[in-house]
Amino acid sequence: MNLDIIKRLNAIQDESHFSGAVLVQQNSEALAETSYGFANRSEQIENQPSTRFGIASGCKLFTAIAICQLVEAGKLSFDTRLKECLSFSFPHFSEEVTVHHLLTHTSGIPDYFDEEVMDDFEELWIQTPMYQIRSLQDFLPLFQNQPMKLKVGERFHYNNAGYILLGLIVEQVSEQKFADYIEQNIFKKAGMVDSGYFEFDSLPSRTALGYLDFSDGTWKTNIYSLPVKGGSDGGAFVTVRDMANLWKALFNHQLLSEDYTCKLLTPHIYSDDENSFYGYGVWIEKKGDSILKYHIMGYDPGVSFHSAYYPENDIQSVICSNKSEGAYDMFKGIEEEVLKIPYKEKTDERKKN
Template sequence: MKNTYIQFLSCFLISFSLFAQDAKTPSFEWPDHNVSVIFKDFLVAYNSNDVKNIEAYAQKYHTRPSRMARRMQQLFTQYGKLQPYAVTAQRKDRLGLWLLGQDTKNWIEVMLVTNKTGDKIRGTGMMRGMRPKGLLPPYKAMAPNKMKPHLAAYLQKLSQQDHFSGAVLVAKGDQILFEGAYGDRNKQKGFKNNLNTTFCLASTTKTFTAVAIAQLAEKGKLKFTDFISKYIPEYPKDIAQQVTIHHLLTHTSGIELDDYAPFNQAVQKARNVEDLLKAQLKYMDHMNENRRKNFKVLNKHDYSNENFSLLGVIIERVSGMSYAQYLEQNIFKPVGMTRSYADYTKLAQDQNHAMGYTFYDKNRKFNPNQRQENTAYNDAIASPAGGVYSSVRDLYKYFRAINTGQLLGPAMQATLLKKHVKTFDFKEIDISESYCYGFETRRTGKVEHIGHTGRKVGVGSRFEYFPAQDMYVIVLSNYGFPAHNPASHIRDLIEPND
């Protein structure tokens, strides 16, 4: 579904201009625009984090006030207070701004679009996960020896505001520059997160699945060019004789079913990897965008968990082991990852794993006043697409093992981390992304990193390596989205495009 999101972003991005900036705090001059008054009121109401103020603002200015009030409250749980930084777009009926989290230090672009009379907002766009073009705060890369005190103060403040719960590790080569743990891993029992707490990784799991496939390829047990019909003969032949392992690894197969609720429910209830396959076979006729009829390989990136579920099936059938057993014997044990789990029966026996927390109840109703356990959203197994648990220290060992040739030889490592397919290229803000085999490579201005992100309800992970700086940034959170705030801020500290 990532392509739909990217298409939205492409339409949303417009060239922008930066205003004069102070060396410490960005200064901002409001443009002479009819929407500026509304935008100022938006920020006053939003930053108050007061339900009455937010509802009064939304009722005054928005054509769908209840929806907007809820979106503002949701946004505050992710970013905290926001301050204006730069104008991104000005037209007669709209104004777009880059906003910076006052304490979270993460970026978001918000655009307000008015109706014909200019007195009501008929549309609101919000773009997360990007950053402005050009030189950014702190305007100069932070020296490694200054990282520790800065991040300690920054993360402690976020934790006190309940804007972060989890663990963070930053390293340069074989030297850990900073590591810290914050918040509760189990609120009911009063257990705190620590540096050995194991967190659900969500989609960062895909890196393990890709490494496993690469290991099997290196041993000559499969080829990336093999059609999946060779390993999954029961899959419909008109699909399986077109789709290769390469297509699965790069999300270019076109196999995608997650728009169909019964399929998603079957995946959540799956008890093993074969059950994930059975779910696809059962609901095949409900493939997204009506692709099942006259199926053709998509041959362009369209992110889909179904690809990696099938890779899990291939790993099991080629290796003769369960997915969990394969990871344990071929990745976890060789690297010394004693705090990592792909077997939930073993995870259940470990008291030092983090419970996920969310503002959504089991019916997806949002309540900004109470974090709840995310048990209603958890899968029954560690899916090859997003279910492994690990700690920040283990993930650091893991990425180091990849980079030092402990898990793969040089040629296969290069194939794994090669940019195989372009995900997006937003020239307006100088950001581009490519997908490797189970890893993402993103260039943001001058800085480039390799890794993966993971996010689902009550779960968030950022797993990144910056080759030019030889730096590792690992952030795991049992609050979901808040994992992205520290990771994005640390990226700006490493390279603010100076």
């Protein structure tokens, strides 16, 4: 363990009251592995490195890997049109929308949670109770009959609904439930033994509850803030060790061939953020002509998550938190301490996830 990193993480936790787990690895050797706060505040059960945390949109990468696997198997292509691979009705969607557009957030379709319109994710469940959302099809009434938001391919616009459609494509093409496909073809192959798509009303052991903190010192769990079961746009649970295993499996070509791994990790679209691009399900930050990092993140009520792989140094960082804020500060602290990357003022990372 690197004591300087641990000291830096402890200092950040003292200031921000971070709750969660952190893992930093280089060449498969742990530089730092630690945890803070409680997985269950009522019972005073502490978080551990083996605790399972929700990662919100961080698992869009799993969906993108699944699509690439199916393309590699010849069961569809990146140019396959939405109308050719899904049997559901989308009366106002352009017929030009392809799998590639959905993967890169350039489809222009409406989103069920549009961050340009809504600030509070909980607003979604006023008309549609969250306990009714247990399958990908349950999301469709939230957006399938709305008009296009943008022209196809017009620009990058982060879109959760597009990844719901990608999950439905996985189901239709593979003839498996989305969660079953991911668990068999990604989690199992990557050695992610503790990860899964769990339902809030039947969580397994060692799973952290998500917490929302209020200015008066009170708090509540996020059980009524999110769909009862996550899907292809977000909501899986992982441990920090499992997430590190995912990065290793991806770059060792255990999940995709080298060719399709490159397709996944190609900077397909500029994301309107300095040096930041989007591949398939993953953010890519460049430094000149080289890749500085591959990065995924997730924010939900009671969830904050960041994880990155730095190819030049073969370093992986994983930060899982069961609070709405906190992962970003730990993430940037690690970059400053380990990689000497200067701290940038925090933007609203939730607008990118």
